[in-house]
Amino acid sequence: MEKKDGHTLLGRFFRDYGMIFVLLLLCVLFSLLTLAEQHPTGVKAGRQVADQIVNQEGSGAGVVIVTRDTAEDHAFAAAIQAELSERGAIVRASVNGSPADARRVISEVLGRGESIEAIAANDVTSRWTIYEQFEGLGREQIVTPQSHTWPNFLKMSNLLGVANQTAIYAIIAIGMTMVIITAGIDLSVGSLVALASVAGALLIRDFGGGAEASTGMMLLGVLAGSGLCALAGAFTGAMVTTFRLPAFIVTLAMMLMAGGLAFRLSNGSSIPELPASFFLIGGGKMLGLPNPVWIMIVLYGVAHIVMTRMSFGRYLYAIGGNAEAARLSGVPVKRILLIVYTISGALAGLGGIVLASKLQAGDPKFGLMYELEVIAAVVVGGTSLLGGSGKILGTLIGAFIIAVIKNGMNLTAVDPFNQKIVLGAVLLAAVLIDTLKRRRA
Amino acid sequence: MTQVAAGRDTPLLQMQGIDKSFPGVHALRGIDLTLMPGEVLALLGENGAGKSTLIKVLGGAHQPDHGSIEIEGEVVSIDSPADAIRAGIGIIYQEFNLVPALSAWENIFLGRERTTAGFIRRRDERRRAQELFDRIGVRVPIDAPCGSLSVAQQQIVEIAKALSQEVRIIVMDEPSATLTPAEVSCLFDIIRDLRAQGIGVIYISHRLDEIFQIANRVSVIRDGESIGTVPIEELTRVSMIEMMVGRKIDNEFPKHRHPIGDARLQVTDLGRGQAVRQLSFEVRRGEVLGVTGLVGSGRTEAARLIFGADQADTGTITLDGVPLSIRSPRDAIGSGICLLTEDRKSQGLILGMSVRENFGLPNLPEFSVAGFIREDQEAQAFAGHVDALSIKIPHQEQAAGNLSGGNQQKVVLAKWLQRNAEVIIFDEPTRGIDVGTKYDIYLLINDLAKAGKAIIMISSELPEILGMSDRILVMHEGRKVGMIDDAASATQTQLMDLAVG
Numbered sequence: 001m002e003k004k005d006g007h008t009l010l011g012r013f014f015r016d017y018g019m020i021f022v023l024l025l026l027c028v029l030f031s032l033l034t035l036a037e038q039h040p041t042g043v044k045a046g047r048q049v050a051d052q053i054v055n056q057e058g059s060g061a062g063v064v065i066v067t068r069d070t071a072e073d074h075a076f077a078a079a080i081q082a083e084l085s086e087r088g089a090i091v092r093a094s095v096n097g098s099p100a101d102a103r104r105v106i107s108e109v110l111g112r113g114e115s116i117e118a119i120a121a122n123d124v125t126s127r128w129t130i131y132e133q134f135e136g137l138g139r140e141q142i143v144t145p146q147s148h149t150w151p152n153f154l155k156m157s158n159l160l161g162v163a164n165q166t167a168i169y170a171i172i173a174i175g176m177t178m179v180i181i182t183a184g185i186d187l188s189v190g191s192l193v194a195l196a197s198v199a200g201a202l203l204i205r206d207f208g209g210g211a212e213a214s215t216g217m218m219l220l221g222v223l224a225g226s227g228l229c230a231l232a233g234a235f236t237g238a239m240v241t242t243f244r245l246p247a248f249i250v251t252l253a254m255m256l257m258a259g260g261l262a263f264r265l266s267n268g269s270s271i272p273e274l275p276a277s278f279f280l281i282g283g284g285k286m287l288g289l290p291n292p293v294w295i296m297i298v299l300y301g302v303a304h305i306v307m308t309r310m311s312f313g314r315y316l317y318a319i320g321g322n323a324e325a326a327r328l329s330g331v332p333v334k335r336i337l338l339i340v341y342t343i344s345g346a347l348a349g350l351g352g353i354v355l356a357s358k359l360q361a362g363d364p365k366f367g368l369m370y371e372l373e374v375i376a377a378v379v380v381g382g383t384s385l386l387g388g389s390g391k392i393l394g395t396l397i398g399a400f401i402i403a404v405i406k407n408g409m410n411l412t413a414v415d416p417f418n419q420k421i422v423l424g425a426v427l428l429a430a431v432l433i434d435t436l437k438r439r440r441a
Numbered sequence: 442m443t444q445v446a447a448g449r450d451t452p453l454l455q456m457q458g459i460d461k462s463f464p465g466v467h468a469l470r471g472i473d474l475t476l477m478p479g480e481v482l483a484l485l486g487e488n489g490a491g492k493s494t495l496i497k498v499l500g501g502a503h504q505p506d507h508g509s510i511e512i513e514g515e516v517v518s519i520d521s522p523a524d525a526i527r528a529g530i531g532i533i534y535q536e537f538n539l540v541p542a543l544s545a546w547e548n549i550f551l552g553r554e555r556t557t558a559g560f561i562r563r564r565d566e567r568r569r570a571q572e573l574f575d576r577i578g579v580r581v582p583i584d585a586p587c588g589s590l591s592v593a594q595q596q597i598v599e600i601a602k603a604l605s606q607e608v609r610i611i612v613m614d615e616p617s618a619t620l621t622p623a624e625v626s627c628l629f630d631i632i633r634d635l636r637a638q639g640i641g642v643i644y645i646s647h648r649l650d651e652i653f654q655i656a657n658r659v660s661v662i663r664d665g666e667s668i669g670t671v672p673i674e675e676l677t678r679v680s681m682i683e684m685m686v687g688r689k690i691d692n693e694f695p696k697h698r699h700p701i702g703d704a705r706l707q708v709t710d711l712g713r714g715q716a717v718r719q720l721s722f723e724v725r726r727g728e729v730l731g732v733t734g735l736v737g738s739g740r741t742e743a744a745r746l747i748f749g750a751d752q753a754d755t756g757t758i759t760l761d762g763v764p765l766s767i768r769s770p771r772d773a774i775g776s777g778i779c780l781l782t783e784d785r786k787s788q789g790l791i792l793g794m795s796v797r798e799n800f801g802l803p804n805l806p807e808f809s810v811a812g813f814i815r816e817d818q819e820a821q822a823f824a825g826h827v828d829a830l831s832i833k834i835p836h837q838e839q840a841a842g843n844l845s846g847g848n849q850q851k852v853v854l855a856k857w858l859q860r861n862a863e864v865i866i867f868d869e870p871t872r873g874i875d876v877g878t879k880y881d882i883y884l885l886i887n888d889l890a891k892a893g894k895a896i897i898m899i900s901s902e903l904p905e906i907l908g909m910s911d912r913i914l915v916m917h918e919g920r921k922v923g924m925i926d927d928a929a930s931a932t933q934t935q936l937m938d939l940a941v942g
Contacts, residue, residue: 310812
């Protein structure tokens with residue numbers, strides 16, 4: 001029996017999360033397609049360049065550092081300078097600027113009669129043509145960080161970007177998954193994103209002091225913004241349960257009303273008067289990960305436990321499987337549905353706040369077509385629109401499948417029109433797989 | 442009775458050595474079946490014996506691995522439903538194939554419209570449909586949408602559709618399951634008429650008394666094998682059941698009588714619209730109260746009111762003298778009342794969920810701490826019931842939809858037993874359940890009564906009502922029309938007299 005359990009556990013993993021292999025396959029595919037020569041820059045590359053110079057020219061060599069005026073290059077230059085000084089080489093000058101700046105500085109150094117044994121440069125500055133104008137300076141004096149081959153897709157900055165862009169969709173998709181598991185749908189989430197961003201920003205601007213708002217007032221605005229969307233969700237739930245209206249129609253109506261309200265409140269314009277503390281929610285980082293990604297991870301952890309370990313989760317599957325049988329088994333169907341639409345609204349509101357923070361404004365044009373993007377993630381993640389089956393972590397995988405396909409197509413410069421065609425085909429394939437699986441079962 | 446003289450000795454249909462396997466299941470093992478013109482052959486067998494597979498082979502939905510099918514002496518190959526119709530075979534399944542929005546005549550000619558240049562010859566089709574209904578001898582409103590017709594009328598439309606295709610063989614799969622006794626007797630008149638026209642009828646039913654009324658011969662299959670074909674005159678109820686289950690049985694209804702205690706459930710003046718009116722009765726400790734009446738007499742509706750599935754307009758319900766306020770099934774369950782619905786698949790179970798999860802659904806408060814389910818406790822409790830009720834499941838994660846009717850019924854029962862229900866309402870407890878499992882269910886009802894529960898058993902099967910009840914409540918048009926205090930001495934005639942009002 002023990003053995004059999006282990007076997008079925010693995011079987012269940014494949015059945016529930018088989019999509020993860022699609023995701024991995026896509027990652028491999030785009031890694032291969034985006035293999036490219038990488039020219040590192042930054043602290044690590046700087047130390048390596050300094051090391052190379054000292055090894056080649058010995059300590060006591062005179063060096064000019066040539067970089068551009070960017071944050072990354074400043075770090076690069078600073079690292080070279082620090083390492084060289086430590087190893088006994090002499091930094092004659094350090095340039096952070098244009099080729100003209102470099103030419104001026106080098107001629108000054110040479111004009112003072114100082115020798116230049118090496119020029120520390122990066123990939124871009126090494127290709128400038130100014131060096132040949134000076135006698136005794138040639139290609140061989142220019143030292144650049146060693147290049148290597150690595151997929152653009154797999155660069156940490158790209159992966160974090162993908163995760164950061166997916167986070168908001170993925171957060172909203174948690175509520176959507178729950179709703180769809182009960183055999184419902186929530187089309188209002190996109191409009192609620194806009195409404196939350198506008199309502200939150202307005203409260204902070206008009207009652208909290210705008211850009212000078214205290215952190216407390218800022219948090220109050222945030223809570224009010226997502227709270228308003230939770231209320232909208234509760235209203236949807238009440239319509240669906242009390243009057244037995246189809247969720248499709250109620251949430252379609254809510255989509256129009258919430259969208260209109262967002263424009264009404266903001267008079268159709270963006271609201272950027274927000275405090276710096278507000279921008280931390282969506283723009284900040286913790287332990288190397290963007291904050292939206294942290295919010296996503298925590299919420300998925302909670303939602304997974306709720307869906308697999310708690311009565312509430314079991315009730316959701318039961319209602320989606322057969323609402324009447326669930327009711328006759330004593331499941332409080334109306335209460336659970338009311339809660340699930342409230343959760344969906346609240347998470348859409350949270351998504352709106354995070355988006356407003358990331359883009360540093362509340363805007364009624366936010367969230368356009370988010371509902372479709374989010375439903376696509378849920379469906380690609382293996383949740384059936386018929387209700388009764390689906391997995392929260394499947395949705396996370398689904399959201400990432402869509403994000404990776406989009407990112408991969410951007411990196412490989414696929415035409416935006418073609419991207420739409422591909423995404424449509426992916427959605428169709430996901431539904432087809434679900435239907436075929438169901439037919440075989 | 443006029444019999445078609447020609448070919449009286451040539452079998453209309455002869456199936457020989459039909460063999461069919463599905464992955465993991467040997468469904469049919471060399472089945473033989475012979476149908477003569479103008480005869481009704483009853484096909485009997487427990488659920489899963491292979492009846493449906495055999496019918497699907499005949500109807501072209503499955504192809505046999507081995508064996509031959511002859512129609513009027515000629516070997517035919519039936520590879521599709523269209524082939525079956527061409528060969529003169531019409532099958533009326535339990536679930537009708539009618540488009541609810543279309544009228545009777547439109548349904549009859551659906552897919553075979555009589556047209557001129559693409560236009561449907563409506564008058565021609567209507568006239569022909571009317572002729573078919575005249576031939577059957579039943580009036581059906583032929584212009585009304587089929588969705589608005591009664592089940593019995595829809596069945597007649599199906600029969601007319603089969604006749605319009607000039608079939609010689611009609612298969613009826615449990616045609617009486619959803620009909621009232623009056624409708625059943627009307628159906629039998631139609632079948633006798635078809636028989637007189639030389640049409641052969643294969644009749645599938647679990648109701649043995651019907652088979653005595655209508656069948657000429659009985660063919661029994663068990664575990665995919667032909668057990669035998671016997672003229673009806675040579676059979677008794679018990680011998681038929683023994684052929685089906687393959688063992689001796691002493692008593693179809695193992696009623697155990699024990700002392701009855703005080704009143705537990707008291708229902709007074711219960712009412713809802715026209716469905717249930719001024720219904721009062723009591724159920725005592727250790728008692729099985731049988732409730733019967735025609736379909737539509739308000740039996741199921743009354744049970745739903747007591748269980749809170751529908752809201753009552755009037756009436757009070759007390760349990761052990763304590764008045765109950767029941768506004769939802771949740772309230773009823775909390776008070777110790779439970780209902781095993783007549784339709785397990787659509788109301789009793791969530792078919793896609795595992796049996797353990799179904800079992801746990803009403804019991805989660807017991808198995809959870811702060812909303813977190815203790816699955817180990819749940820599994821352990823369920824395992825106890827699986828043993829006690831001898832539920833046959835490979836493992837607890839089995840989806841409820843894949844179980845036989847009897848095992849599904851036991852899973853539903855297990856979830857209520859765990860709730861420690863005091864009042865248990867069974868609505869058609871053995872409908873669609875095979876003979877062997879029926880017996881188990883009867884024993885369970887006995888045990889529950891003996892343990893002091895108050896039991897209400899709703900059933901249309903009069904032998905079951907008579908065989909298992911202590912007292913019998915008869916309903917008609919929502920009202921109580923009779924209460925028989927000594928069920929042991931009651932008769933079917935007595936019940937029928939009351940039931941028709």
